[in-house]
Amino acid sequence: MHPLLSISTPTPVRIALLDLYDGEPNQGMRALRELLAAAEAATPGVTFQLDAFDVRAKDEVPDLRYDLYVSSGGPGSPFDGEGTAWELDYFRWMERVWNYNANAPDRPKHVLCICHSFQMMCRLFDVAEVTRRRSPSLGIYPVHKTEAGMREPLFDDLPDPFFAADFRRWQAVEARRDHLQDLGAAILAREKKRPHVDLERAIMGIRISPEIVGVQFHPEADPPGMRVHFRKPPQRVTLVDKIGERKYERLLHRLDDPTYLMPTYRRVIPHFLRDAIRAARPEESASVDG
Numbered sequence: 001m002h003p004l005l006s007i008s009t010p011t012p013v014r015i016a017l018l019d020l021y022d023g024e025p026n027q028g029m030r031a032l033r034e035l036l037a038a039a040e041a042a043t044p045g046v047t048f049q050l051d052a053f054d055v056r057a058k059d060e061v062p063d064l065r066y067d068l069y070v071s072s073g074g075p076g077s078p079f080d081g082e083g084t085a086w087e088l089d090y091f092r093w094m095e096r097v098w099n100y101n102a103n104a105p106d107r108p109k110h111v112l113c114i115c116h117s118f119q120m121m122c123r124l125f126d127v128a129e130v131t132r133r134r135s136p137s138l139g140i141y142p143v144h145k146t147e148a149g150m151r152e153p154l155f156d157d158l159p160d161p162f163f164a165a166d167f168r169r170w171q172a173v174e175a176r177r178d179h180l181q182d183l184g185a186a187i188l189a190r191e192k193k194r195p196h197v198d199l200e201r202a203i204m205g206i207r208i209s210p211e212i213v214g215v216q217f218h219p220e221a222d223p224p225g226m227r228v229h230f231r232k233p234p235q236r237v238t239l240v241d242k243i244g245e246r247k248y249e250r251l252l253h254r255l256d257d258p259t260y261l262m263p264t265y266r267r268v269i270p271h272f273l274r275d276a277i278r279a280a281r282p283e284e285s286a287s288v289d290g
Helices: 028-041 085-103 116-125 177-183 223-231 233-243 245-256 262-280 282-287
Strands: 013-019 048-054 068-071 110-114 129-145 162-173 186-190 203-207 212-215
Touching: 013 028, 028 048, 028 223, 028 262, 068 262, 085 116, 085 212, 110 116, 110 262, 116 129, 116 162, 116 203, 116 212, 129 203, 129 233, 129 245, 162 203, 162 262, 186 212, 223 233, 223 245, 233 245
Parallel strands: 013 048, 013 068, 068 110, 110 212
Antiparallel strands: 129 162, 129 186, 186 203, 203 212
């Protein structure tokens, strides 16, 4: 991983990591922590202050003192928390960030929403219909950029299509074009092409604003960690039961091949961090290493 910045930062970059896993064991939080630690280590003169918030299990949300926010994936339905305190607080947090950015354009706070958080984001801003898939998507699959996605900084240097870890039972479809237009939002990517299936291709990424963006896939998924995890007997049995032996072997092959997942892992979140830190520290932007 190349250095994100070449600056001397007098105070740590404050990062809030919102955990939506509801206390369930997972690989996502480990992968996010490791990726952020690697980014900090690769960035001379910069230190991160990372604080985690257990959103669903403990109803914890961050305040506005952070420079940037990463909101994780999670299990279950994006409607599981409907009407609960934690969901109301989560939505209020995102609305506060939105309102802050509208009134402080010189020092905006950036948000990245992943998978479950992406679906929550779509619900809050009403930019797409969030529905249950006919069958779960479990594996490493191509993601196709839209016209806006071709210009998306998070996808810089990624081919079209690029590959991403896709583990979901829910999806965003039926884009609300009027709401997208009112927000100035754009659809960035869609799922793999399936000419033989007469169903709309799910939305895989939306930029709500210059500061708030979400992706349906898992950009934090690291091939070495996933390889170890899915080769464990309990995980292997569970996955084979869900997708079959052939697709399981294809998943392992794509984890072993560095041309599949590694480009996405090395670019999407590092690019998000690069741009978010530039925006949060404009006085140092001239020293940022692109």
